[in-house]
Every structure is written in structure tokens, then in C-alpha cells.
Amino acid sequence: MAGSREARLAALRGRIAAIEAGTRTLTPVLPFGDPAIDGCFPGGGLPLGGWHEVTGAGLEGETGAAPAAFVGLLLRPLVKAGAIVWIARRSDLFAPGLFGLGFPTERLIQVRARDEAETLSVLEDALSTQGVAAAVGEAEAPDLTAGRRLQLACEKRGGFGVVLHRRPYGGRAGAGQAVSGSAAFSRWRIGPSPTPSPPDDIGLGPPRWRVELERCRGGRPGAWILEAQEAGHGPHPFRLVSQLADHDVAAAEPGLRYVG
Amino acid sequence: MALVPNLVTFDHDPVADRIALEALCDWCVRFSPAVAIDGADGLFLDITGTDHLWGGERDMLVDLVARLARWGVPARAAIADTAGAAWALARFGARLGDDLAIAAPGEQRAAIEDLPVAALRLEDAAEAQLPRLGLHRVGQLFALPRAQLAKRFGLGLTLRLDQALGMAAEALTFRRPATPWFDRLAFFEPISAPEDLARAAGDALALICQRLEAEGRGAKRFEVVFHRLDGQAYPVRANLARIGRDAKRLTKLIIPKLDKVDPGFGVEVVTVHAAAVEPLAAAQDRLDAEAGTSLDETLAPLIDRLVNRLGEARVWRADPYESHVPERSVVRKAPLDPPAAAKWDLDRPRPVRLFKRPEAITAIAKLPDDPPMSFTWRGRAHRVRRAEGPERIGQEWWRAGVGETDTGPGKVRDYYRVEDDVGGRFWIFRQGLFGVDEAPKWWIHGLFG
Numbered sequence: 001m002a003g004s005r006e007a008r009l010a011a012l013r014g015r016i017a018a019i020e021a022g023t024r025t026l027t028p029v030l031p032f033g034d035p036a037i038d039g040c041f042p043g044g045g046l047p048l049g050g051w052h053e054v055t056g057a058g059l060e061g062e063t064g065a066a067p068a069a070f071v072g073l074l075l076r077p078l079v080k081a082g083a084i085v086w087i088a089r090r091s092d093l094f095a096p097g098l099f100g101l102g103f104p105t106e107r108l109i110q111v112r113a114r115d116e117a118e119t120l121s122v123l124e125d126a127l128s129t130q131g132v133a134a135a136v137g138e139a140e141a142p143d144l145t146a147g148r149r150l151q152l153a154c155e156k157r158g159g160f161g162v163v164l165h166r167r168p169y170g171g172r173a174g175a176g177q178a179v180s181g182s183a184a185f186s187r188w189r190i191g192p193s194p195t196p197s198p199p200d201d202i203g204l205g206p207p208r209w210r211v212e213l214e215r216c217r218g219g220r221p222g223a224w225i226l227e228a229q230e231a232g233h234g235p236h237p238f239r240l241v242s243q244l245a246d247h248d249v250a251a252a253e254p255g256l257r258y259v260g
Numbered sequence: 261m262a263l264v265p266n267l268v269t270f271d272h273d274p275v276a277d278r279i280a281l282e283a284l285c286d287w288c289v290r291f292s293p294a295v296a297i298d299g300a301d302g303l304f305l306d307i308t309g310t311d312h313l314w315g316g317e318r319d320m321l322v323d324l325v326a327r328l329a330r331w332g333v334p335a336r337a338a339i340a341d342t343a344g345a346a347w348a349l350a351r352f353g354a355r356l357g358d359d360l361a362i363a364a365p366g367e368q369r370a371a372i373e374d375l376p377v378a379a380l381r382l383e384d385a386a387e388a389q390l391p392r393l394g395l396h397r398v399g400q401l402f403a404l405p406r407a408q409l410a411k412r413f414g415l416g417l418t419l420r421l422d423q424a425l426g427m428a429a430e431a432l433t434f435r436r437p438a439t440p441w442f443d444r445l446a447f448f449e450p451i452s453a454p455e456d457l458a459r460a461a462g463d464a465l466a467l468i469c470q471r472l473e474a475e476g477r478g479a480k481r482f483e484v485v486f487h488r489l490d491g492q493a494y495p496v497r498a499n500l501a502r503i504g505r506d507a508k509r510l511t512k513l514i515i516p517k518l519d520k521v522d523p524g525f526g527v528e529v530v531t532v533h534a535a536a537v538e539p540l541a542a543a544q545d546r547l548d549a550e551a552g553t554s555l556d557e558t559l560a561p562l563i564d565r566l567v568n569r570l571g572e573a574r575v576w577r578a579d580p581y582e583s584h585v586p587e588r589s590v591v592r593k594a595p596l597d598p599p600a601a602a603k604w605d606l607d608r609p610r611p612v613r614l615f616k617r618p619e620a621i622t623a624i625a626k627l628p629d630d631p632p633m634s635f636t637w638r639g640r641a642h643r644v645r646r647a648e649g650p651e652r653i654g655q656e657w658w659r660a661g662v663g664e665t666d667t668g669p670g671k672v673r674d675y676y677r678v679e680d681d682v683g684g685r686f687w688i689f690r691q692g693l694f695g696v697d698e699a700p701k702w703w704i705h706g707l708f709g
Contacts, residue, residue, distance in 0.1 A: 065707035069708065091616075092613045109575065110577065129561070192683035194682060195646070195679065197646065204646050204685070
């Protein structure tokens, strides 16, 4: 009896999944290459036909530097598949910096939008275009409708969308972050993380980020410290340094500096 | 004034005259794409191959002059094989009959024979000299030996004679370069509804794209001009990232811009003009449209949409430029331009975010060359845990615009990459050196992620 009950449940789950998926086909995923992270996602990685929110922790919500570096690295494996479109209202994204992270900037198309609505509509347009592997839009807070439209655009061609939340300089912390586009597949919060001294104790080692997966549809949240991996060292752009929970840095970060 | 008390006088305003003439020149494009301004009061139209659209030269001329007269522009016009003969006939031929003069093909010699020598566009000296010698008519010059004429009145005279007769070429400076890639649509009734404008634009583009396809060519820039009844013209442009000739796609690019066209009492003519025409091999339409096309081809429609919507300056690809100064190390290129061969130097790390203008910070640093131990930026103190540097970048003294005061030890920048105690990485620099008159200042120029 128990076995048939299990089987019935499994069948039901399958039917529900089929209804949820609608006419969508199974999309390929972008794995991080570490089971500790990939296990948090239902498909073993971030699905390509969806969009993701990335916010910065604390001040990074204004400057958007760590999130930009994180997104640049995240998209690095996708560049083979097509162009990357980066839409922002400010033009402070510096291509040599992305290039330094191993991102081939000859595939990067930068667009400067005039306002928030234009950012989102260009993002939508780019995502539904063939030949665009991923599109990044720096926006304050897309509402639910915009989020839904982005999702549909992503599903059209399997585009990988990123909305990089960035509030204006001097803006109130927390404003604009209350609205979470529930259409987004996942939400990330990125902050910098201190690096240990490099082996020869000269200069700076590879950068590290404190990466929190706050929400993930069908998955579970998590938090890690990731380090950039050079382009030649394996297919994945990140190396897991530690689970945040058992890392002493996590405890040592009182959050005093980042009271918005 | 005393004789004609109701005479209205105006000061002569050459600039306004010129502007009006240019406007008239632009308007004349509806008759022919090749229009040149002549002096202060004339226009040349090269109507080769366009007169049949009006049903003949005479009808075209009548239409042109009638339209001008309707707006109170009195005009005399003439058609001839050569610009010189047409000039002569328009200005002096009218004395023979009405305001219009047409020289039949090959007949310009007979047509200008009876005109005064002034009709030859001569220099003042020659023009004054000729009547004194009893040479009043152009026909009299034909009879004289050319060598004598050239000797006495300069080569200009024989050149003008030859130009009028078509024996010497004459280059006209057309206001827009003459192009065969020009088409026009005229309507029986003026149109003004937005959907009609859109359809007319589509039809006009289809016309020119058909011709482009027949000749195996494509173009990068298209211009659709809506000519209103009152002579106002509204150009609407569409630029392509790659050469193309897809009328449907072009129409889609044009339609959003049609709201800038004010049809007024109606649009009677739509002209379309293709520029940057280049050979374009016909592409086989694939059955599997998804596969096998190159990346550029699939991206081009998106780039076109963005460029036409936002403007060319807002869509770019950052390419390396050989300069050490960080602000100048990036040059913006059109996204589909061939990629640059140069690369940025990976040994010189650059930030992900570069501020347009460096922001001043207060920093505490050891003399003379150490990175700061702590700094305050936007009201927040950062304690520096690690640092890398300095990377010294001087101003490019060889460039024009960099003055003497911009170089020298006071203007040297020493860049440091520093990490604060939470891991944030900053790109800060010190401008100037210790020990010179001015104390060095600290700035933050960018953020590494």
C-alpha cells in the first residue's frame, strides 16, 4: 500500500510539474561546479531560461561593484553561446575591469538607458533576441508585471537575465529592495569578503565575495564565500572557499559598517 | 519713397536669403535628388531620368514653376542638356517668350545663339569688354577663332562656351551627393493619417529595397522624407548596423519615429534615399532559421532596434585603446565593428566600476610612497588591510591639450589597489609627490568588486 501511495504521489508531482512547466521545455542550467552550491537548485544549477536578482550588501547596493564583478564572473561561461548585453543608466561599468576577471569584453554590448522603464524594456528586448546569451540590467526595482514580462522574454530563447539592483547614490538603504520580483528564479546578495594574504605576502590575492542565495524557486537558500578562479583553471568561474556557517569571518562581521 | 508711398522696404539680409535658398533647395529634392545651389539666386536640378515621372520635361517645368508661384516665389526656369545652357536660358531666354524655356536635346547651340554674352556666366572684366568690341550676342562668339578669344578674354570664356555647348564637363556641387538610390512615391490625394504614413513609408522602402536587391546591394542608412503640401519636409532616418535591404525590418525601425512627422494639411510626396550602399550577396533564406547563422547576423536586428530607439551614442562596445591613462584606455565602438587586435594588460588590474571623476578622500599615509593606512570616503572610514602598488601613471604630455602645467611631478598619479577590513577593494591614487610645493592629494577612482 505504502509503495503504491508513493507511486501515486510521484505521479501527481510529475503532473503538477508538467502543468507548472506549461509548454516550456527543460532548459539547460549554469552550474557552479560545486555540489554544495549546485545542490541548492532544483536543476543542479541556475536555469538559463529565467532571470535572477542580484543585490549588493550594504554600500554595494549603491556602488554595485561587487555585484557587477560577481555577475561578470557568473556569465563568463555563457559568452561562448552569444553576446552579453549590459544595460544601465550610469556608464561607470569599466570594461577593462571585467576583462581582468577573464570576461571577454568583445562580446559585451553596453547600453545606456535613460530611465528605469527603458532599462527594463531594453532588457526584455535583448533577452528575447537570438544571439544574446545573457542580459544584465541595472535597475532599482522591477515590479511584478515587469518581472513576469522578463520571465516570458527569457523563456523565449533560453536567455539568462540578471537584474542588478542598484539604488541611486545617497538613496535610502532598503528602499526598492522590499519589492522582490517573485517572477525571478533566484535572489542573490553579494558583498565583499576579506582575502587572506597571498602566499608570497605581496599585494592582493584573487578577490572573494560573500555570496548569499536568499531565495530560489524550488530550491533552498544558502550562503558561501566564493573566490574568483582564473579563466584557465577549469570551466567554472568560482571556487568555493567555505560555507559561510563554519567560517569565522561570518561571526566577525558585525554589520556595524553597513548600517545604511 | 516719395513717388511710391506704399512701397515696403527691407534691408538686404544675405544670410536669410541664403537660408531660404537652402530651404528651397531641400524642397526641390521632390523633383530630383541632385540639386545644387547656384550663386545667390539660382538652383540647378539634375533631372536626368526623373522627368518621366511628371510626364515630360515641359509638364515638370510647369509644375515646378506653378508650385513656386503659388507660394509667391517668382521663378524662371529652363531645361537644357547642359547646366550652362540652362542657366543662360533661365536668366535670359525668358525675354524671348514666357518664363519657361526648353532647349531640345542637342539644340543648345541654336537656343543660346541669340542671347546676350552675359548669359555665359563670364567674369566681370570679360563681360564688360565684349560689348565694347561689338560682340553682343553669343552667336557672334561662335564665329570667332577660339585661340584669339582665349588670348584676349582669358581661358574662362572658352571654358564657359564649351560648358554651355556640352563640350566641356561641368561639376556641380550638389547639396546632397547625387545617388541612384533614390525613389519617390506621389499620391493623388494628400495623406495624413498615421497608419497611411506608415504604409507609405513601407511602400517607399519596399521600392528602394527591391532595386537594391535586383542589383545585389544593400545600404546602411535610409532616409524617408515626407513632403508636406506647404513645402515643409520631415526626414525620418533609420540606420542599420550591417548593410541590409529588408524593407519590413526598416519599416519597423521607421514607424516609431513617425510621431515626429506633422502631416499638417497632408503629405503629398514621400521620397526615400539610401546611403552607404555596398554590395551585399543575396543570402539564402534558411528553412532552419534558428541554426547556422553567424552571431553578427542574429544580433544586427537587436542593435538596429536599440540604436534607432536610443541613439548611436548609447549603444556601444568598449574596445581597448593604447593609453595608460585609465579614462582614455577605453574607446567606444559600434557593437558590430570588427574587434580590436589590442588587449588590455592583465598585469595592470583595473576596477569594475570607474568613476567619471575621481572623488576626493582624506587619507593617512606614511611618507613618501606608502599606501594609506586608512582613508575616509563619503563619510565612512576604511581601514586598509592590504595594498598593492604603486602604479605610476603620468599625464600624456605628447597630446595636444595637455598643457605644461598638467605634467611635471605635481601631476603624477600613483595608483594603489587597497582592501579594507571587510574585503572591499578600492582603486585610489595620490596626485603629486611629497616634497614639492603642493601637498599631494588623495583620490578614489574606482571600485574592484
